[in-house]
Amino acid sequence: MGMEWVRGRVIGSGAFSTVYLATRSSKHDREDRCFLPRTLAVKSCDGCSDDASMKLLKDEHGVLTRLGRHPNIVNCYGRSEGNLLLEYAQLGSLDRAGPIVPEGVLRRYARHLLRALGYVHSRGFVHCDVKPQNILLFPGRGGGMVAKLADFGLAKRVGSKKGGFRGTPFYVSPEAVNDGKCGPSLDVWAVGCVVAEMVSGKRALRMRDGENSWSFMVRIGAGKVVPEAPEELSEEGKDFLSRCWERDPENRWTAEMLLRHPFVADCDGDDDCQAIDDDDERPGASPRCHFEFAELDSFDCWGSESGASTVESGSSSESETTSILSDSALSLGYRDRIQRLPADQMPDWGEETCSWIEVR
Template sequence: MDWVRGEKLGFGSFASVNLAVPKRQSSQMYPLMAVKSCGASGATSLMNEKLVLDELKDCPEIIGCFGESFSYENGEKLYNVLLEYAPGGNLADKLKNSCDQRLPESEVRCYTKALLKGLHYIHKIGYVHCDIKLQNILLCLDGGVKIADFGLAKRAGGKEEGFSRYELRGTPLYMSPEMVAGGEQGPPADIWSLGCAVAEMVTGTPAWRCSDLAALLIRIGIGEEVPEVPGNLSGEGKDFLEKCFVKDPSKRWTADMLLNHPFVADQDFGDTENITSTSPRCPFDFPDWASSVTSFSSPEYSPESNFWLSGNSNLPSESWSISPDERLQGLVSHQDPDWAVSDDWIPVR
């Protein structure tokens, strides 16, 4: 497909995102797309994302992928992935720009229902997203949501080669206890992250209120503490989050089970009038847009603005025999991240 690169929407450590306009308009193609690009020599993560999206293409709650291409621009060979353009930005921006920096429960229920549909499909196909957070949930013209950024996605039950025991995969504020304590990341980890996202939509603040990374990891990975369930939620909402915030991943509810929970069971975007579109008035009049590009191809690099921590361990990736307190000591003793930075994407207008 021939396309023209448009205005830059955002950029991160490994890739940049621009608007893309097809040279030939078609009824089967969106008039605007987003193109995620990076240098061809470091495109492992982006290529992985494209392969995952191809397998998940039949789910309407997942951002669409239209193909890939290579281009030569300013003397550099680039790898490009053409994606569905979501003009409404992401849920993190919507929350930040709302009048009281929190969302009505009626909206939260609808967003949660859509996210569960997407997660159910992801898990059914055999993948784990590994980085569910508000920044990776994009808004469409009709108010619906799409799960995006599959740079960290992996096969359920699989371990990436070279992944050490002293690394965190994802974003700490959304990270599950089993990931922090033992490096395990299966479908239940996405459900824990979903619970953190729901709590944040309701309160306007992260599920964990902790400014120190070491203290946060200890709270998540050791003991029985779970995020506080917002007091302003309905009884159904509180029960829903309690099903997400179960320390033991084997006892945590699955996406399939949660789809039948009364908090979301009867919710549908078509029945909710409070969710309004943020449609631009012209093709290039769009709100601030942010996303994130992550990579697990190089375990020594920090794709989440220093949130990934590496240890100098030569143990094989399948070795998880250390105790949670030993693992946490290794996690928090090697780097001192800037906790104020929660995302390495810079919104561009």
């Protein structure tokens, strides 16, 4: 049996996909054993169902599965045909936080972003599209806000060729333009661009009058261009940006090094970077035997991820009742609970393996 969802308004869109708000059907509200949040963001290729879009969605799911959970990376709850089930950001993205973000707040966001990137890089991936639109905000447990990195559709393995530039030109690094290199330094350059943009309200690198995207990127790659730090930024902030904007990627600081920079290392109010989400509504006690899993009566909770979405006819014009096969999604919920067991290493649920890890 599939879990029924009401698909609502569009909350985001891009060249390859559309993101909808989705809520669990009211008849499931009392199912306190459901391991999915009540509200989700559903990333769909239904408006552009070409092979390239479907591949990007599949690739993004694969990357998020291999990364696992991190407090500063948007959670993924599974995939069905043409749909990716993601954590819903109640507060929107960083670019909607206002044209100018106070430096004290921005320091915390930069720290959260670097935590996410440090983890992504340690797992062998490069995000390749760090920008304010892909940094989502959530209410934090301490009363502040938590930034999480999202949209891994363009992520690549460290060292791989990008296969042509597919990111956003305003945040591209010189080596990505010149050589198509895909390394962690690419993301670090973009971090500097994000910080400068959010503190000044203007992009760190802008096109000149009459300049197109191609000539703009050529100027970045061959013109020895280094962005200028905003005047209103503190001296610590300006030094931080200079570490991000080293043109030679070998001299550019890593995310882990930047986490020790005074601009982000000394920010206040960041003791707890865990967001409040619907996980808090889940039952506190784990089931102790297979009879306590209510969903086992209706489907194979370890089922495959293949399965098409179906839309019931007769739905209202503003929402559609969508039945998304939840074998994959709910099985990831069980896997997620297992992942929370104390262990010395994180299991890679995305790979077929017969190996075991020791848990306490």
